Amino acid sequence: MFTGIIEAIGTVRLLEHEKGNLHISIESSITSELKVDQSVAHNGVCLTVVQIKDNIYTVTAISETLEKSNLGRLKVGSKINLERAMKLGERLDGHIVQGHVDQIATCTHIASANGSWVYTFEYDKAFNNITIEKGSITVNGVSLTVVNSKADTFSVAIIPYTYEHTNFKTLEVGSVVNLEFDMLGKYVSKLLSEKLKE
Template sequence: MFTGIIEDLGTIKNLTAEGENLHITVETSITSELKIDQSVAHNGVCLTVVSINDDNYVVTAIKETLDKTNLGKLITGDLVNIERAMKLGDRLDGHIVQGHVDQTAECTAVIEEDGSWIYTFTYDTSLSNITIEKGSITVNGVSLTVVNSKINEFSVAIIPYTYEHTTFKNLKVGDTVNLEFDVIGKYVKRLNDLRN
């Protein structure tokens, strides 16, 4: 379980394919605090630490993960948003995030305003995911509030702190992002679908 509050940026140091799996080597400032078998979110994708070597650690993404997320598009040198699992009893500063990406979306607009940025994303509605105005959404692991919700599109407003401390500073039109829709909204939608 995560909160969507990014702890650190990780740098992709190496990518090694093995069959349909991808071993991802990441360097972070918190590597020394990690342990093998620990869950860590990478751009919102929960992956298990399988080895640690100095400032680097390795996680493995299987085909299912690569098919449903943007991790298969990573290249050496890319930055990823990093968050360790929350501790029971901590404040929930973001929202309930499972680290299970529902689908990807494309960034279709970036508008710089006076002191903030508005990012717009479009996504495939065939998977039955929805956003609501002022609801929660996780974009590349970052807990955000939806603005301007439409059928297959939504926007988020990014404050300077979030811009500087996440991968939003590198995000541009045409980039693919991971989306995790609000877990409570998903259950409500599912129950409603079952009634109809």
């Protein structure tokens, strides 16, 4: 489990394809604190550390993960949001995040808002994922509050701290991001769709 509070921004140093898998080697300020078999969220995707060498560690994404997330679009030099799993007994500063990306979305608009920024994203509503006004959403692993919720779009407001300490500063119109929708919302959506089938 994660909280959606980003600890560090990593830099992709090496990408190696092996059959349907992608081995991603990342340089980060938290590498020295990691260990093999540890879970780390990468742009919101929970992956296991499989190797550590100096200040670079490696994780492996399988084909299903690459299909559902933006990890297959990474390039050497890409910046990636990192968060280690939460500790029991710590404050939950974001919201409960599983590290299981539901789908991707595309950034359609970025507006400056007098010291902050408003990012708008569009996603495929065919997956039956929903947002609600002032509800929680995870974008590239960042726990955020939804504003302007619609059937297939929503916006989030980004404060300067979040802008500087995540890869939001690298996003442009057209950028593809990972979404993990609120767990309670997913249960409600599934229950309602099952009820409508009866």
